[in-house]
């Protein structure tokens with residue numbers, strides 16, 4: 001028997017099969033034919049950021065994301081930091097910016113080439129609306145679990161600044177959000193081979209946390225690893241009428257926090273307000289911010305504040 005009738009039969013079957021697959025979506029010619037835009041290089045991303053942002057900038061001014069090193073990205077606005085630490089097991093986002101800034105942060109996560117859905121944990125610096133005001137929005141968009149210090153957890157859950165906060169009477173409420181778990185000082189958050197360590201650094205607020213981890217260059221790049229420290233504001237700012245000197249325990253904790261910052265594993269410092277560590281200036285000049293310089297500046301600021309209060 002010749003193979004021909006079988007061949008024709010197979011063709012007929014193939015035609016039927018083809019007819020059956022028309023239910024699958026046909027490729028959208030607009031997407032299929034558009035050449036994929038190649039991702040900008042790290043250098044181009046930094047240049048784009050510097051083009052968008054001045055040394056001192058508003059909290060909600062959009063800025064493009066840039067890669068700090070390897071798994072670590074800046075996804076914040078010009079004036080408020082948000083840090084994405086990426087990992088095949090899920091990403092970690094530290095800080096959200098303000099409620100409207102959170103939209104910029106989410107867009108930046110996508111622009112950097114990542115999916116907001118893959119953000120597994122949302123962490124904080126200090127519990128004020130300019131850094132955690134967008135938590136409810138980010139949580140809704142990503143499903144990420146929020147981990148917080150015990151004081152910050154209270155603030156996040158009820159949306160109200162805590163009574164012990166030096167700025168308690170001068171700040172607006174925030175959208176309340178569910179907190180999954182409390183983190184303690186020194187606790188290590190593990191995700192695959194990523195380890196982020198929490199450091200309690202009360203001072204600017206009672207619930208403030210700082211975070212450290214190691215970032216290494218991507219394969220194919222010159223091999224380099226740096227210990228990154230994202231350290232809280234620790235500035236002695238208060239509402240009208242509050243005196244730090246009336247709260248010696250709080251000042252004691254503040255001083256302990258500054259000592260802690262000085263001793264952090266820290267090759268490169270970032271801060272929730274980029275200007276506090278001169279980030280934009282450093283990006284222009286190639287300087288790397290240090291935790292010891294930062295600790296010295298914080299000590300000076302606190303001393304000045306206490307001296308001013310003593311003189312009043």
Ligand SMILES: [Zn+2]
Nearest residue numbers: 128130131273
């Ligand atoms: Zn702030």
